[in-house]
Amino acid sequence: MRFSIWPSPDRPFNETVEIVKTCEAFGWHAAYYADHFMPNGPDEEPLRGNTFEALSTLSALAASTSTIRLGTLVAAATYRHPAVLAKSFATLDNLSNGRTIVGLGAGWQINEHASYGIELGSIGRRVSRFEEYVEVVASLLSNESTTFHGEFYQLSDAPCDPRPKSTPPSILLGVKGEKRTMALAARFASQWNAWCTPQDMTRLGAVLDGHCVEQGRDPKSIEHTTQAVLYLSTNESWLAEHRTNSSGSPKVVGNPSEVLDTMVRYAEAGCDEFIVPTWTLGEHSRALDTLALLNDDVVKALN
Numbered sequence: 001m002r003f004s005i006w007p008s009p010d011r012p013f014n015e016t017v018e019i020v021k022t023c024e025a026f027g028w029h030a031a032y033y034a035d036h037f038m039p040n041g042p043d044e045e046p047l048r049g050n051t052f053e054a055l056s057t058l059s060a061l062a063a064s065t066s067t068i069r070l071g072t073l074v075a076a077a078t079y080r081h082p083a084v085l086a087k088s089f090a091t092l093d094n095l096s097n098g099r100t101i102v103g104l105g106a107g108w109q110i111n112e113h114a115s116y117g118i119e120l121g122s123i124g125r126r127v128s129r130f131e132e133y134v135e136v137v138a139s140l141l142s143n144e145s146t147t148f149h150g151e152f153y154q155l156s157d158a159p160c161d162p163r164p165k166s167t168p169p170s171i172l173l174g175v176k177g178e179k180r181t182m183a184l185a186a187r188f189a190s191q192w193n194a195w196c197t198p199q200d201m202t203r204l205g206a207v208l209d210g211h212c213v214e215q216g217r218d219p220k221s222i223e224h225t226t227q228a229v230l231y232l233s234t235n236e237s238w239l240a241e242h243r244t245n246s247s248g249s250p251k252v253v254g255n256p257s258e259v260l261d262t263m264v265r266y267a268e269a270g271c272d273e274f275i276v277p278t279w280t281l282g283e284h285s286r287a288l289d290t291l292a293l294l295n296d297d298v299v300k301a302l303n
Contacts, residue, residue, distance in 0.1 A: 001267040001274060003299050004030040005291070006073055006227060008279040009052045010039070015284045016057070017064050022288060024068040026295045029273060030101060031065075032073035033057050037112050044114035055088045062096035071101025073193065073227075073275065074174035077133040078107035078118055078126075083158055086140035090164045098165035101191070103172040104137065106130040106181070127180050128152070134173065138188045141168040172225070178207050186211035189222055191273075196226040197250045198265040205270045226266065227275035228252045232259050232290055232298075251280075256297035263302050 005023040007016040020031040039049040058070045070092070075085060093100035106126045107113070113120040120126065132150040139146040140160040148155045172191035175181035185192045185208060192208055194200070201224060209219035228250035231242040242253050252262050266274055276294070281287035 001263065001271055001302060002029040004028055004032060004273055004275045006032045006034070006275050006277045008277070009034050009036060009054070009057070010050050011278065013052065013057065013060065017061065018284075019278060019287065019291070020061055020065060020068060022291060024065050026291075026299070028068065030069035030071055031061060032071050032101070032103065032275060035072050035075045035079065036109060038115070040109055041111045044111055046111055046115035055092065058092055059095055062092060062099070067099075069099045069101055070096055071170075071172060072103040074103035074105035074172065076105055076107035077130045078113065078120060082133045082136040082153060083140060083155060083160070086137045086160050089169060090141060090160050090162065093164040093166055093169050094162055098169075100164070100166065100169040101172050102137065102141065102169050103174060103193070104134055105174040127177065130181065131184055134171075134184055134188050138168070138171060176204065178204070182208050183211045183215075185222065186215050186217055191223045191225050193225045193227075193275075195228065195250050197228070198262070198269040198271075200250070201226055201266065201269040201271050223272040224270050225273040225275060226271055227277055229280045230259075230276055230290075230294070231280055232256065232294055234293070256293060259294070260298045260301055263298060267302070
């Protein structure tokens with residue numbers, strides 16, 4: 001099981017660069033970046049807070065790195081026309097010499113859409129738009145030209161030049177809908193991603209495998225990736241506080257031995273890649289220390 005990093009978009013860029021280059025030196029697989037424009041909130045109220053734009057940041061990271069792969073986790077289909085997004089990713093793939101991961105999602109953050117006047121829509125409409133979106137992006141990145149006539153998007157003999165360096169870049173779909181969006185992943189994705197516990201990954205992985213079989217695709221041709229918030233330390237009193245705190249997202253809490261045991265369970269559940277978000281790792285120097293501890297005492301022991 002490989003490891004990747006997910007720097008928070010509110011971190012100063014110099015910190016993000018150091019974190020990503022540190023993980024590149026570890027030999028980690030990829031660095032992902034969230035596609036958001038402001039902090040999330042419980043309703044439509046806009047929130048202030050530094051939030052770096054994803055594709056601009058990934059382009060700067062491409063110039064600062066040489067081997068680690070770079071992708072969105074995930075680019076929202078609501079924010080950009082699919083032809084514009086495909087063009088951005090084709091450019092990024094050239095700038096990074098073929099290291100791009102095209103991470104796509106349907107969009108969800110309410111306050112961004114309300115504040116900027118971007119349509120979010122009902123879940124059903126969002127999924128229908130996303131199905132067309134993924135097909136258009138995949139075609140633009142794979143084919144010399146694309147003609148598409150759908151409900152939401154219309155393209156006529158549309159090119160995407162220069163062509164991506166990779167043929168095509170990997171498409172990651174961040175989806176969890178067991179009927180429609182996971183079926184979409186079975187059609188187009190080379191990587192599937194969702195927030196999962198090991199138990200979730202076992203169950204949802206089986207759902208995805210079933211969709212692959214229905215569509216005549218080898219289930220092993222799609223990599224299964226996930227993430228969970230991480231609380232890793234050798235300080236037991238600090239860990240005690242986080243063991244009891246509730247979290248809406250899956251979390252991994254423990255000393256290196258406990259975290260290693262959890263990662264073994266993820267691997268046994270079919271996880272090909274575990275992505276580490278940085279937003280629970282603390283301020284910069286502590287985050288770097290935690291990543292070094294994770295790499296030395298967990299990643300190396302696992303692999």
